[in-house]
Amino acid sequence: MNYRHAFHAGNFADVIKHIILTRIICYLQKKDKAFRVLDTHAGIGLYDLTSSEAQRSPEWKQGIQALMNAKRSTELNALIKPYLDVINELNASGTLKLYPGSPLLARKLMRSQDRLTATELHPKDAVTLKSHFEGDIQVKAIELDGWQALVAHMPPKEKRGLVLVDPPFEKPDEYTRLASGLFRAHKRFSTGTYALWYPIKDLAQIQTFVDQLYNTGIKKVLRIEFNTHQPTNPPSLHGTGMIVVNPPFTLEEEMNLILAELEPILAPEGKGGFNISWIYNED
Ligand code: SAM
Numbered sequence: 001m002n003y004r005h006a007f008h009a010g011n012f013a014d015v016i017k018h019i020i021l022t023r024i025i026c027y028l029q030k031k032d033k034a035f036r037v038l039d040t041h042a043g044i045g046l047y048d049l050t051s052s053e054a055q056r057s058p059e060w061k062q063g064i065q066a067l068m069n070a071k072r073s074t075e076l077n078a079l080i081k082p083y084l085d086v087i088n089e090l091n092a093s094g095t096l097k098l099y100p101g102s103p104l105l106a107r108k109l110m111r112s113q114d115r116l117t118a119t120e121l122h123p124k125d126a127v128t129l130k131s132h133f134e135g136d137i138q139v140k141a142i143e144l145d146g147w148q149a150l151v152a153h154m155p156p157k158e159k160r161g162l163v164l165v166d167p168p169f170e171k172p173d174e175y176t177r178l179a180s181g182l183f184r185a186h187k188r189f190s191t192g193t194y195a196l197w198y199p200i201k202d203l204a205q206i207q208t209f210v211d212q213l214y215n216t217g218i219k220k221v222l223r224i225e226f227n228t229h230q231p232t233n234p235p236s237l238h239g240t241g242m243i244v245v246n247p248p249f250t251l252e253e254e255m256n257l258i259l260a261e262l263e264p265i266l267a268p269e270g271k272g273g274f275n276i277s278w279i280y281n282e283d
Contacts, residue, residue, distance in 0.1 A: 001122050003168030009047035010060030010099040012266040013240035015067055016226050017166065017197055018105055019258060020242050020251070022083040024162050024193055025109045027248035034113035036156035037106040038163045040146030042118035044128040046090075047099045062228075063266065065096055070265045079254055082109060102164055104132060107139060117153055119144040150181045155189035163189075166197040175205060179212035182245065186218055193246045200239030203231055213243060213279050221279040222247045224255055226262070229271040239272075243279070252276055 008014065028035045049060050064087065067080075077084075086108045090098040100108065103118035110116060116139045120126040126143035133139040142149070150165060163185065167174050178196050185194070200206060213221055227239030244251060259274040266272065 001168075001170070003170050004053060005043040005101070005168075006047055006051060006053035007056060008059055009054060009101065010049060010064040012059075012063045012226070012228055013197075013199075014060075014099070015063045015266065016224075016240050016259070016262070017195075017242060018100075018102065019080055019083055020195060020224065020244065020255065021102060021105060021162070021164060022109065023079065023251055023254050023258075024195065024244070024248060025106060026082055027250060028114075028160065028162065028193075029109070029111065031160075032113070033160055034111075034115065034158045036115045036117065036158045036161035037103075037110070038149065038153055038156065038161065039103045039106060039116065039118040039166070040150050040164065041166045041168065042103045042120045042129055042141070042146075043101045043166075044120075044125045045101045045104045045118075045132040045141075047101060048097065049099055050097055060096075060099060062268075064099060066265050066268070067262070068096060073261060075257060076261045079258055102166060103129065103139075103141070106162075106164075107133070107136075110138060112138070114138065115156075115158065116140070117142070117149070117156075119146045119149040121145050147177060147181055151184045151188065154185045155192070159189075159191070161192055163192055163194045164197075165194065169199050175209040176212065178243075179209060179216060182213070182218070182243075183216040186216070186245065191246065193244065193248070196243040196245075198241045198243070199237055200225060200227060200241050201237045202235040206241070210279055218245055219280050219282045220246050221281075222252060222276065223279050224259075224274075224276050226259055226266070226274040227272050228267040229269065 130141040222244045
């Protein structure tokens, strides 16, 4: 386990992933009934953008900093307000220094009836993660294998909620693990919303992953991809993807609006693009 998210926190992929997370949670808030968020690969929860890791190649400058400094439309501002509110609250002095990881962002968006389970396998990172939620009865932060949690913690007792699976992609089999993990979790909790993150690098590998998702037979599967530049040969990371199973019915339209406006901000060289499509869309 060599991956350290501190090197990448707040980059373009985090911004898009966390905006999607926010839009899903905002939709869950429309009903009073409690929901649970399960964050299987939670990371440390809070990132210092002035740390030596974040400064080494400051990816956050082309991500969250670019977004915060950009001129934005009223429509975009309305949709990303809950996300930016959390960032502004963490940086009350007005200087961007702290960036929330997915579990802290989810926690900030929860109401008193909602719950979060966050699992992280790296022992030191799990200690840091737990430190942000000490004494918080709405949160369980656990040192645990997220792939195990993905099945063992399903279904949540609230029977409503979001499962975020955001593995580090250090191993070549992680696309297959994502598809098979989803299949097994969905068997236990078929009405939940699932958000699965993946890197866009090798297009052939992604096509295999998409075929695997199609073959699960799961019927509501939305694919959201954003590229900062065109594919290269040999393949290198050029975009970020999110699979959303059982998305809120509003998400497709919202993300079309959001990504159209984020494109010139997060891919300023004019070589980016985005695509939102259904792998399967049937009731
Ligand atoms: N979800 C986080 C966020 O958005 O702020 C970032 C997560 S980062 C991409 C992936 C994390 O997964 C790393 O902190 C890594 O230590 C952790 N990890 C790696 N393998 C794991 C496993 N099998 N179970 C749980 N966590 C794991």
